Amino acid sequence: MGQVAWKALFLSxxxxxxxxxxxxxxKKVGVLYxxxxxxxxxxxxxxxxxxxxxxxxxxTSLQSSVITKLKGVAFTNTSELxxxxxxxxxxxxxxxxxxxxxxxTNLIVTPNxxxxxxxxxxxxxxxxxxxxxxxxxxxxxxxxxxxxxxKDERQSANIPxxxxxxxxxxxxxxxxxxGNGVKTGRCxxxxxxxxxxxxxxxxxxxxxxxxxKKPLLGSAENFTVYIKNSIRFPKxxxxxxxxxxxxxxxxxxxxxxSQEHPYCPIFVxxxxxxxxGGNFQEMASEGGVIGIQIEWNCDxxxxxxxxxxxxSFSRLDNKSAETSISSGYNFRFAKYYRDAEGVDYRTLIxxxxxxxxxxxxxxxAFFCDLVLLYLIKKSNFYRGKKYExxxxxxxxxxxxxxxxxxxxxxxxxxx
Numbered sequence: 001m002g003q004v005a006w007k008a009l010f011l012s013x014x015x016x017x018x019x020x021x022x023x024x025x026x027k028k029v030g031v032l033y034x035x036x037x038x039x040x041x042x043x044x045x046x047x048x049x050x051x052x053x054x055x056x057x058x059x060t061s062l063q064s065s066v067i068t069k070l071k072g073v074a075f076t077n078t079s080e081l082x083x084x085x086x087x088x089x090x091x092x093x094x095x096x097x098x099x100x101x102x103x104x105t106n107l108i109v110t111p112n113x114x115x116x117x118x119x120x121x122x123x124x125x126x127x128x129x130x131x132x133x134x135x136x137x138x139x140x141x142x143x144x145x146x147x148x149x150x151k152d153e154r155q156s157a158n159i160p161x162x163x164x165x166x167x168x169x170x171x172x173x174x175x176x177x178x179g180n181g182v183k184t185g186r187c188x189x190x191x192x193x194x195x196x197x198x199x200x201x202x203x204x205x206x207x208x209x210x211x212x213k214k215p216l217l218g219s220a221e222n223f224t225v226y227i228k229n230s231i232r233f234p235k236x237x238x239x240x241x242x243x244x245x246x247x248x249x250x251x252x253x254x255x256x257x258s259q260e261h262p263y264c265p266i267f268v269x270x271x272x273x274x275x276x277g278g279n280f281q282e283m284a285s286e287g288g289v290i291g292i293q294i295e296w297n298c299d300x301x302x303x304x305x306x307x308x309x310x311x312s313f314s315r316l317d318n319k320s321a322e323t324s325i326s327s328g329y330n331f332r333f334a335k336y337y338r339d340a341e342g343v344d345y346r347t348l349i350x351x352x353x354x355x356x357x358x359x360x361x362x363x364x365a366f367f368c369d370l371v372l373l374y375l376i377k378k379s380n381f382y383r384g385k386k387y388e389x390x391x392x393x394x395x396x397x398x399x400x401x402x403x404x405x406x407x408x409x410x411x412x413x414x415x
Contacts, residue, residue: 057366059235062296064360066099072223076216080109091217093333093351099358103223103269105284106215106352110207113334114345118204119188119197120162120179162198170198180206207332207348215284215352221270225356226252228265229309231296233364238300242309262308267292273354276313286328287352289316296362307364316357329355 024030074086089095091104161177164170164187172185181202189196200206232239244251244263255264257271273280276290291314298307317329330353334346 057235059233059364059366061234062360062362062364063232063234065230066358066360067228068097068099068101068356068358069226069228070101070103070223071226072220074217074219078109078216080111086217091220091353099360100355101225102351102353102355103220104351104353105217105220105287106212107217108208108211108350110205110348110350112345113203113205113348114343115202116204117184117199117201118206120176120181120200120202120206121159121197162200164196164198165194176200203346203348207350211285211350211352213285215281217353218281218284220284221268221273221280223269224256225267225269225272226265227267227292227294227358229294229358229360231360231362233298233300236300236364236366238298238304238307238364240296240304240307242294257311269354272313272356276315278315283354285352287330287354289329289355289357290314291316292356292358294358294360294362296360296364298362298364300364300366328352 070088070092072088074091075084076086077083093102093104159176159179162179167185167187170183170185170187172183174183175181176183176198179200181200184199184201186199187196188199227242229242230239231241242263242265252264252266255261255266257264257267270280272290272292273283278288278290293312293314295310295312296307297310300307318327330350332348332350334348336344336346338344
């Protein structure tokens with residue numbers, strides 16, 4: 001039985017097969033067949049070629065550079081700083097004009113900090129001025145605070161790791177978790193209090209906690225930012241900028257971005273926040289992050305003037321969590337000084353503000369080789385220029401010696 005099966009299989013290798021076509025004289029089947037054919041054709045022509053422009057070659061490797069420059073001046077009058085003028089050198093960080101920039105709109109200032117020993121939090125009464133300091137450590141133990149300083153301390157949020165009942169709760173040399181310094185080994189208590197706070201070696205006095213209820217630089221809503229964006233599609237060697245090409249030197253000094261002036265990249269900060277769905281004054285108090293998206297989707301078969309930037313704006317931080325402990329955007333920095341005795345001191349600033357992230361992307365599309373190589377009269381010529389045939393030196397090349405592939409489109413059009 002097995003030999004017969006193997007023999008049949010072997011003989012079948014020499015069989016010749018041909019297809020048989022059956023023509024069904026049925027109108028329903030014929031109509032369905034043509035509908036399927038037309039549907040496929042309509043999909044290829046309508047969707048692939050017309051809608052998606054499948055005949056075009058694309059370049060998504062967009063090269064981009066962004067330069068930003070802010071303008072605006074504000075005036076403030078505070079107890080810590082007095083009367084002060086704020087310009088771009090004060091409130092813009094970093095100053096280089098990059099694609100990500102921060103505008104300070106609110107701040108907490110702690111002036112005259114010096115390296116010394118002081119309580120971490122919660123001092124409401126002056127400490128005993130006779131308490132000896134550790135050798136080599138500056139101290140403010142004999143300093144009797146004003147009523148304002150005591151009020152600031154009452155507003156300080158307790159730091160759990162700094163709370164203590166006795167000196168052994170403050171292990172010497174241990175950093176305070178989420179605190180401002182290193183424990184000295186002493187537990188400091190107010191008069192009549194059973195609990196106290198650890199003494200620390202730090203920049204003293206420690207940072208103030210009270211923040212202005214209204215943003216100190218709320219007038220930044222009227223400041224402007226110049227966003228210069230240069231893009232290039234390397235595949236097609238196409239470059240463009242988002243700035244109007246004009247000889248009028250006053251244009252950028254007077255114009256503002258709008259739908260009527262898409263090539264005036266001067267934006268009012270308040271407008272940017274509003275277009276992103278936010279309220280500037282509310283956002284300026286706690287800070288936040290705004291995204292500025294620039295889209296360059298260009299059909300390069302059309303004139304260069306048809307390749308235009310499109311802007312969109314969005315809030316990138318979680319605006320629904322404004323009441324949570326993680327809302328807003330802030331960071332700290334300090335300005336350092338040296339007194340007449342050569343001792344360093346500093347002013348600590350906790351800056352709240354709005355960070356702007358400028359993001360650029362896009363796609364360039366151009367007439368692809370499919371049409372050039374196969375669907376026009378001179379397709380043979382273009383194929384000859386695209387694909388060079390390499391032959392041995394003993395045989396003559398069939399390519400024309402007058403064409404080197406470097407002709408301009410105008411020269412090719414004359415052929």
